[in-house]
Amino acid sequence: GESVGLHLPTLSVQEGDNSIINCAYSNSASDYFIWYKQESGKGPQFIIDIRSNMDKRQGQRVTVLLNKTVKHLSLQIAATQPGDSAVYFCAEWFSSASKIIFGSGTRLSIRP
C-alpha cells in the first residue's frame, strides 16, 4: 500500500548549522513529493515540492533532493534558525487520486 516514512523521529541541530531531514517512501506512483512544516498546534505549512521526474530543487534556504533509485527524499535547511523549530513532514501527491499522503514526521529542535 501507500507508505511514506522517515528515518529519524527527532533531530537536534546547532543554530547556524545546516539541517538534513530524510524520508523514505515505498510507492513509486506519486507525481510530486512535498515537504511541510508544522508548528505546535497549527496546520501544516508548505515549504517546497519537487516533481517526481526531478532530482533536485532549491528554494530560499531549503533544498530538496530526490533519489528515485533508493526511494529517498531529503530536505536540507541552510543556516538553521530558531524559527525553524517544528515538525517536518514529507508527503506524496498522487494526481490520479488528487490526494496527499503524509509521512511520519521529524521534529527539528535548535540548540542555541
Added chain:
Amino acid sequence: GAVVSQHPSRVICKSGTSVKIECRSLDFQATTMFWYRQFPKQSLMLMATSNEGSKATYEQGVEKDKFLINHASLTLSTLTVTSAHPEDSSFYICSAAPRQRGSNEQFFGPGTRLTVL
C-alpha cells in the same frame, strides 16, 4: 491570499454528542477539500476527500456514518463527528485545493482540537 480557516479552533464536548467543524476558503474557491485527523505525535491521516456538490470519498477504515461531510459550496465544507467518544479526541485539519489551478496545491487550515470527555 489562499487562506483557509476552521471553526471552532478548540471544542470540548461530552461523550455521545455531535460536533460540527467548519472549513472555509476565505479568498478562493475550492472544488475539493480534504479532512485529516492527527493524533498526538503522529502524522496527518487523510480521512476523506470532499467535492463540492457531491458525496465525499472516504479513506479505508473511516466510518462515513460517523464522520459526516458536507461540501455545499465552493468555500465551505463541514465535518460532523456524530456520537463522539473519547477515542475521537484528536486534531482535525482541513485543506482546500483552489478551483482554478490543476496542480498539487493545497492550503491547510489551522486545525480544530476536539476533546471528548
